Amino acid sequence: MAQSLPRLSENRLSPLMDGYARALAARRARSLAYSAIFFVVTALAVLAAEVDLTKFFANIGNIGSYFDRILTLENGQRVWTDPAEWFWGWKPWGRLLLDTLLIAYVGTIIGAVAGFLLCFVASANLVANPWIRSSVRRLLEFSRTVPELVFALIFVIAFGLGPVPGVLALAIHTMGALGKQFYEVVENIDMKPVEGVSSTGASWAMTVRFAVVPQVLSGFLSYALVRFEVNVRGAAVMGFVGAGGIGQDLLEAIRKFYYSDVSALLVMIIATVVIIDLISERLRHRLLSMESAR
Amino acid sequence: MTARVAEGPLGRQARQRRAELEGRYPEIFSPPLLSRAIVLALLGAALALFLFGFWQLGFSFGRMWRGLGRLGDFIPLMFPPNPETWARTEMYLWSLAETMAIAFLGTVGAAILAFPLSLFAAKTVVRSWVLRWPTRRLFNSVSGVDTLIWALIWINVVGLGPFAGVLAVMTSDIGALGRLFSEALEAADRKAVDGVTSTGGGPVSRVRFGIIPQVLPVMASQVLYFFESNTRSATIIGIVGAGGIGAHLSEQIRILEWQQVSFLVILILVTVAAIDWVSGKLRFAIMGRAPAGAAA
Numbered sequence: 001m002a003q004s005l006p007r008l009s010e011n012r013l014s015p016l017m018d019g020y021a022r023a024l025a026a027r028r029a030r031s032l033a034y035s036a037i038f039f040v041v042t043a044l045a046v047l048a049a050e051v052d053l054t055k056f057f058a059n060i061g062n063i064g065s066y067f068d069r070i071l072t073l074e075n076g077q078r079v080w081t082d083p084a085e086w087f088w089g090w091k092p093w094g095r096l097l098l099d100t101l102l103i104a105y106v107g108t109i110i111g112a113v114a115g116f117l118l119c120f121v122a123s124a125n126l127v128a129n130p131w132i133r134s135s136v137r138r139l140l141e142f143s144r145t146v147p148e149l150v151f152a153l154i155f156v157i158a159f160g161l162g163p164v165p166g167v168l169a170l171a172i173h174t175m176g177a178l179g180k181q182f183y184e185v186v187e188n189i190d191m192k193p194v195e196g197v198s199s200t201g202a203s204w205a206m207t208v209r210f211a212v213v214p215q216v217l218s219g220f221l222s223y224a225l226v227r228f229e230v231n232v233r234g235a236a237v238m239g240f241v242g243a244g245g246i247g248q249d250l251l252e253a254i255r256k257f258y259y260s261d262v263s264a265l266l267v268m269i270i271a272t273v274v275i276i277d278l279i280s281e282r283l284r285h286r287l288l289s290m291e292s293a294r
Numbered sequence: 295m296t297a298r299v300a301e302g303p304l305g306r307q308a309r310q311r312r313a314e315l316e317g318r319y320p321e322i323f324s325p326p327l328l329s330r331a332i333v334l335a336l337l338g339a340a341l342a343l344f345l346f347g348f349w350q351l352g353f354s355f356g357r358m359w360r361g362l363g364r365l366g367d368f369i370p371l372m373f374p375p376n377p378e379t380w381a382r383t384e385m386y387l388w389s390l391a392e393t394m395a396i397a398f399l400g401t402v403g404a405a406i407l408a409f410p411l412s413l414f415a416a417k418t419v420v421r422s423w424v425l426r427w428p429t430r431r432l433f434n435s436v437s438g439v440d441t442l443i444w445a446l447i448w449i450n451v452v453g454l455g456p457f458a459g460v461l462a463v464m465t466s467d468i469g470a471l472g473r474l475f476s477e478a479l480e481a482a483d484r485k486a487v488d489g490v491t492s493t494g495g496g497p498v499s500r501v502r503f504g505i506i507p508q509v510l511p512v513m514a515s516q517v518l519y520f521f522e523s524n525t526r527s528a529t530i531i532g533i534v535g536a537g538g539i540g541a542h543l544s545e546q547i548r549i550l551e552w553q554q555v556s557f558l559v560i561l562i563l564v565t566v567a568a569i570d571w572v573s574g575k576l577r578f579a580i581m582g583r584a585p586a587g588a589a590a
Contacts, residue, residue: 048395049456062451106347147530153547159361163351237442254446273438
């Protein structure tokens, strides 16, 4: 095979090879410069984050032994030998998990409705006034940039301990995150129906209702489902700051070294999250196929 | 408004043609009863669950009213944002740098670890499901646990401080990044791989020269996205003692120093906006140069 290609003569080959080497050298130099910047930044970050690899390697055995301990019951047996003992608290924990799911659900609904109402006002193709548009956008940006736990911390002081501040914190964050995704969907719609409806003399609200909403609803729903998945994870840690759900029990179990409880709670949380993800993925695929069938 | 349209010439015309229009678009004038009932039932169920949630989680008008009143009391106290002393400002800025370092190292570490793992999870690279299935389960389980939970666990291993935060960000991102990486690998064009195979390349060169050049820009932009979102999560990781600005924030909220709180929140907002801007630029630069197939 190799013989079938005749070798180029030396005087034609050498300029090609030189050009190749030059191109390669330029690329190499650039990659080298980028790697140098990267290493400097990494070194600074290592200093700032007090990364101590000797401590890490001295304690690396702790990782194994920690997982060993959380998988051991108090009587020294492995946890799976006695599921009844392992999940002794399944009733209260199950109830807290349901609370967690409800926090995520109610928070997602409130946030999605608020984001839905605001997104049309933030869309450049529906609202010409830049002041209205950008003030709504700034509001959405603020509510998704401040971490939800910070809202939760503040709301816990205002509304008292319990799920209420957790729901409100998730709702505000969801409003910001979904509002942005929603107006991006709205800005990508087909404008012909909008022109058609507004040419009949319909008001702005009616145009939105009959020309925009039918185009965007399925996209909105699938974004809201993804956000619900994210919020289930978020609701699971709301308890860390006293804002309801299973987080409080998990925090206590980890801090007070109730080892087997830690693993039991983690297993329950992971299972819930995975199941919710699966269901939501199914629903989203169904939405997608409904959309393409139309 | 409806009235105006209906009275106008367009409305009159439409009404005259109503019978014809109804015949042509039956599904718009009288949608099937069943699908309507299903939509209504779903909406009703969603609403019922929502109301049940309200009741179960202890919402009440009195509580909301009092809470909003209290919010109204202390939101004015947040203005103007004021760190009071220069020493404090310096302390806050230092912990902000720590926050960014946590996000940076966590993201880089996660990307470095997730890449080889994602090769095992991609159908196009590893044919046998024996490796693929457990790797995917690992990704899902690891990313099902929030960063804060990982932070608590790592604190038990390496002690309080930002290093635990780095490890927490890293662990929770390995799952999500690994999943995205393996999806990118599966979406890569097979032709380049076939080309490498045809020149006699083995499995390693197939991945190195056939797949990686296609997916690297996609992966880089995903990593940048994660860096942005990790800056946000690194700001709260301090609440459980894993370093960064969150420790100050939660403490100032607990002792009701509202001017300090608003100063810290503004610091966070500015940092996040700056990081988003830089990373957006970088992403654009990377994807702008990327081959068209990989960008899709």
